[in-house]
Amino acid sequence: MNKYIEKAERTHKLTEDELVSLLQDPSSSGELAISADRVRAKYVGSGIHLRGLIEFSNICRQNCLYCGLRRDNPKIERYRLSEAEILELAKKAKSYGYKTVVLQSGEDIYFSVKVLTNLLYKIKEMDLAITLSLGERSLDEYRAFKQAGADRYLLRIETTDKNLYEQLDPGMSFKNRKSCLWNLKELGYEVGTGCLIGLPGQTLHSLAQDILFFQQLDADMIGIGPLIPNMDTPLAFAAKGDFDLTKKMVSLLRLLLPEANIPATTAMETLKADARVIILQAGANVVMPNVTEGDYRRKYALYPGKICVADTPAQCRCCIGGKIKSIGRYVAQDKGFRSHISTRS
Ligand code: 5AD
Ligand code: SF4
Ligand code: FES
Incomplete structure (x- = not known):
């Protein structure tokens, strides 16, 4: 076995240079995936956690150069779901057996503390774990969301x-x-973070530093994905993120943060058919099926070629269940909080 992979599997530690050496070695991918899959089985088991994703507003006050939701993109048709619509989707997520809903949006300030906490109390009554993904807010806002029932961010x-x-x-x-x-950590949230793979100007050293940063933060979840250039953004002509590099990053994340929840993300599947199944066997243990309905799915256009835009939430549930079964894994029945079994210091 490659000596750095062996070290990572045994100690869950690598230096920046060791990480770079693995990231640049074209022959390390298969061995990394096998080792990460072993660590995944040992630390988080064979259950796959499904998180129902509700994309409730594509309005954003920010202007990230890669993202279709950026405020200066006039081509995107904006929408904001009503409180009743969001609650209805949460109810449906529950009926598909999802134990967590992920409420995701652009940075839409319409969703004030008052509006959101109201919603959170109602969703909490459905006995669902709640993950928020709404961007940057103040410490006080994060605190209010937490008190109203949000578990993760x-x-x-x-x-x-x-x-x-x-x-x-x-x-x-x-x-x-x-x-x-x-701040989120301090408030007791389970904290998820992650990075984009293939940003113009990004180096392998920088990706290695990303992993070390996640370790330093002791991130509970890490979601990464390749950059998919969006024609309606300033990065229209950037190169796509590389699938194999993304896969190696997932494996290294599992080796260095063995207990973390790591999703196989939809952006990966935009690059390669069956990517989620490949990534689930290279270290990942979470999938976030979309529960947004109808045309809203298409309109939540971070990047082009998003999968499942024409599918219903029920189809996605069935599809993903089949994929999980096909690789000998199962859908976990608990809420899927981060496990704490390692003796990692
Ligand atoms: N390609 C891939 N991922 C993207 N995101 C935004 N734009 C793109 C793109 N063009 C990701 C960002 C953000 C998440 C919601 O979507 O990483 O955090
Ligand atoms: Fe940036 Fe997120 Fe807004 Fe997209 S949705 S422009 S990534 S802040
Ligand atoms: Fe949506 Fe496969 S997950 S159709």
Whole structure:
């Protein structure tokens, strides 16, 4: 076995240079996946957690250069679901057997503390775990959401290269992004973060630093995905993120953060058919099927070629159940909080 993979599987630690060496070695991918799959089985088992994703507003005050929801994109048809519609989707998510709903949106300030906490109380009554993914808010807002029943929060760091971050997310501060993550931790959320793979100007060293940052944060969840260039954004002509590099990143994440919940994300499947099944066998243990209905799915267009835009939530539930069975795994029946079994210091 490659000596760095052996070290990672045994100690869950690698240096930046060791990570770079594995990321640049074209022959390491298969062995990394096998090792990560073993660590996944040992630390988080064979259950796959399904999180029902509700994309409740595509309105965003930010202007990230890669994202179709950016405020300067006039081509996207904007929508915002009503409270009743969101509750209806949460109810349906529950009926498909999902134990968690992920409420995701652009940075839409219509969803104030008052509006959101109202909603959270009602969803909590359905006995669902709630993950929020609404971008940057103040410590007080995060606290209010937590008190109203939110359990987890997803906020990708996108890249730990400060200059690249501030260049690609104009008007946003890397320092503030990091302090949001530490605030969420402090408040007792399970914290999810992650990065984009293949940003123009991103190096393998920077990806290695991303992994070390997730370790330092002791992230509970890490969602990563390849950049998919969007024609309606300034990064229209950027190259796509590389699938194999994304897969290696997932495996390294599992090796270095053995207990984390790691999703096989939809952006990966946009690059390659059956990507989620491949990634679930390379370290991942979570899938986030979409429960948004009808045309809203298409309109939540972060990037082009999004999968399942013409499918119903019921079709996705059935499809994903079949894929999970086909690889000898099963749908976990608990709420899927992060496990704490390692002796990692
Ligand atoms: N390609 C892939 N992922 C994207 N995201 C935004 N735009 C793109 C794109 N063009 C990701 C960001 C964000 C998440 C909601 O979607 O990482 O955090
Ligand atoms: Fe808004 Fe997030 Fe898209 Fe940036 S990545 S434009 S914050 S939805
Ligand atoms: Fe949506 Fe397969 S997960 S159709």
